[in-house]
Amino acid sequence: MAQRDGDGTIGKALSVMDQVANFGRPVKFSELLDGSEFPKATLFRYVQALTNQRMLRFDPDRNTYAPGARLMRLAHAAWEQSSLAPIARPHIDRLSEIVGETVHLAQLDNAQVLYVDKRNATQPIAMFSEAGKVGPAYCTGVGKAMLAFLDEDTLSSVIAQQSFHQFTPSTLKNETELRAELAEIRANGYGFDREEHEPSIICVAMPILTPRGRILGALSVTSSTTRTNLAAMEKLVPELSKTSQAIAAEAQDWRFPDLNKSQTMGA
Amino acid sequence: MAQRDGDGTIGKALSVMDQVANFGRPVKFSELLDGSEFPKATLFRYVQALTNQRMLRFDPDRNTYAPGARLMRLAHAAWEQSSLAPIARPHIDRLSEIVGETVHLAQLDNAQVLYVDKRNATQPIAMFSEAGKVGPAYCTGVGKAMLAFLDEDTLSSVIAQQSFHQFTPSTLKNETELRAELAEIRANGYGFDREEHEPSIICVAMPILTPRGRILGALSVTSSTTRTNLAAMEKLVPELSKTSQAIAAEAQDWRFPDLNKSQTMGA
């Protein structure tokens, strides 16, 4: 039941993937090596296997590795079927049009917030460049909205993983402050970001819950203190709530299309 | 030097990922099992490890597995640094505005075409739903444009993997026809899709090449026979060519920002 990383070869190989991804640029083998817990030969084998599998791409001109194409392919599937985004899309479109502000759709990935969709009221959207982004859970509207509805076991494990880095003077400082805030969110059914992550950026956020109370994700409307204030944002709650419920309802109906049909696989 | 899949545990685990992704919907363990080359206990361990690693997401209500959140995170990195998309974005915007038609940006992933960006002249774009999609190489404009500039070794291996499924009456039927077409594309520097993949859908496609002639990707402008014809599309070639060259030039300049700086990792 170990929750830690590990998971044998698979976990180790994926940690290499993370490492490459985190460099943010094509990276040389030797750069990976110092910064790796693995001995040279071992790392080398991982990197080779991952390259063969097109999870990494090797640039023979520059002798560098970068995340590979197979990832995008798999992520496409992940986005389509595992995330709320495809279901939520029309609802988010509608919401962003009504409120005329940026709308975010996020899910919880371990202890972090993973943005799966975004609608920018004014300009058309970015693609992977936005979806796939991650952010802290303890100081974003969507993050707190989701944490508020976790069961105690998961919650305490997740809280333990928060950095409580002080992004702004308003950032919550510790577990106690966060728990108080979560209780309030639970009571209200929605929460705010009071410039906790970026100065002058505020938002209202609402969880998306299954009928059973399992947290699916969260929605938020973001704006800035130069244009509006929290009291005005709070007026959007009914719209947010309507949208969240519509998404939850539709997610629920999403049953398996045809259970007695033989499937093809792609091994 | 085996090019086949395999790659030990890593390859096997990834083949399970593919399998899950290909289902296109949340899938039960037993569904994976019949359709898997692995014995029950083995498959189970893979699926567990992958779930721990958040490469798969387990839905405890339904007892199903779906592609997980970590994928999207990794794919975000892949899209940002390994694909041409971020570099190409402004160029594609410009091109789509000028030509007023749908523009695709694709790369080659093994033997298939991987779409990494798309600009729809009229309506704003879709996100992961478009990027990450894959298509056949032998019967799409971008596919053929890229095949045409592969070295013979790679090409013959890639051709061997084409299905030559007849999507339409115009679909190329075999290696011979394809090779003839590729020679023509090589001679002209650009190619067409003559309703080979979908009836009434036509396109002009142009490869994006490094100065050394390595193929980076391809661009295409797509339209339909109800609105235009190939001769008219061919008039767009100069614009396409300009865009392709601009992208190639910029990709080239993309050197490493700072080589002597210690890095942090995310193992």
Next chain:
DNA sequence: AAACGAGTTCCACTATGTGAAACTTAGTTT
């Protein structure tokens, strides 16, 4: 209450992955 099927755990066996060290380039320096 017995039979079934899906999902999970056990455990002896061995295939797989391990990593120190040796080797091979390719790029500098003397």
Next chain:
DNA sequence: AAACTAAGTTTCACATAGTGGAACTCGTTT
């Protein structure tokens, strides 16, 4: 050009990590 150096790649004896048949648990059906 020989001698050094660092990066990347291969080898191989060894043991850890993965394997899979079979047994078990749980929830559902007859």
